[in-house]
Amino acid sequence: MIRDFFxxxxxxxxxxxxxxxxxxLLLLGALPAVVTGGLLLALVITLGIFAPDLVALATPFADGWDATYREIFRDLAAVALVIALLFLGLLVFAAATLAIGAPFYESIARRVEDQLGGVPTENDTSWWTDTVDNAKVVGASALLAVPLFLIDLVPVVGETAGPVIGVCVSAWMFGLELSVVPFSRRGLPLAARRHLLGRRRALAFGFALPAYLLCLVPLLAIVVMPAATAGGTLLAHRLLEEQASAPVSLPRPDSEKPFLP
Structure with a gap:
């Protein structure tokens, strides 16, 4: 397991x-991350400017409070609103970047895989299919964010276990998103990605965990995303080669189950 992780x-x-x-390839993959990061930053700044007014509109019950307590309450609520948007933005950053830059990242993945031997019989792929698959991953992440938030509220345990579990779950989803192209080129759905990555979970985490953590650094994500796309292609290609040498039954598109990580 440790060997696979490394x-x-x-x-x-x-x-x-x-x-x-x-x-x-570096420049090609950096452009979507720059665009997505810029949009996220613009949203956070805009919300930061209008958050006090939005909170005031949403909390009319506090109008009759003492001015000091009212301002403290609304300031804290405004800060919490901005932090929540930032957290949500980081949660969907990879998926949004991959959706915006799908043609760029597909070009990187194809070039990397072609260097590894390519695909003998390629299935027709579409931007829409890959985006829907990754939207399912984001949907699963959003659903899992609720119990993770509740874990964070548990005294002592939540302060340590909550962030660790949250990072591990997000990293796993990140790995699913980054390995999309080699699977879609072979006509394999999201369920097949889950299955093969699940068979080599330590290997997948060893790739996805540092990639995800590095992407949390805004400027560093510009460089990490194209590298992670190339690395995700290497990971998927390795898993698919193992599948070819020791075949097991893989889910087909008609057996796909939505919103399951």
Missing amino acids: AGIGLLLRGFGIVFRTPR
Whole structure:
């Protein structure tokens, strides 16, 4: 398990090596992250400006409170609103970046996989299918955010276990999102990705966990996203090769189950 975890880290490092050796791929993959990061920043700043007014409109019951307590309450609520948007933005950052930059990241993934031998019989892929698959992952993340928030409220335990569990869940979802292209090129649905990544969970976490944590650093995400796309392609290609050498039954598109991580 530990060996697999470090092998996953190695796949991410190989992804960095690929994009740094090919500056065009680095620039190609950085553009969507810049656009998504800029949109997220603009939303947070806009909400930060209008949050006090929005909170005041949403809390008319506090109008009759003492001015000091009313202002403290509404200031805290405004801060909580901005933090909530920022948290949600980070939660969907990868999916939004992948959706906006789908043609760019697909180009990176295709180039990496073609260097590894390509796909003998390629299935027709569409931006819409891949986006819907990743939307299911985001939907699952949103649903799981509720119990994770409740865990955070548990005294002592929640302060430590909550963030750790939250990061692990988000990293797992990130790995699912980044491995989409090699699976879709073979006509395999999201369920097949879950299945194969689940068989080599330590390997998948070794890749996805550091990639996700690095993407939490706003400016660093610009470089990490193209490298993580290349690394996710390497991960998927490795899992698919293992599947080819030791076949097991994989879910087909008609057996897809929505909103399951």
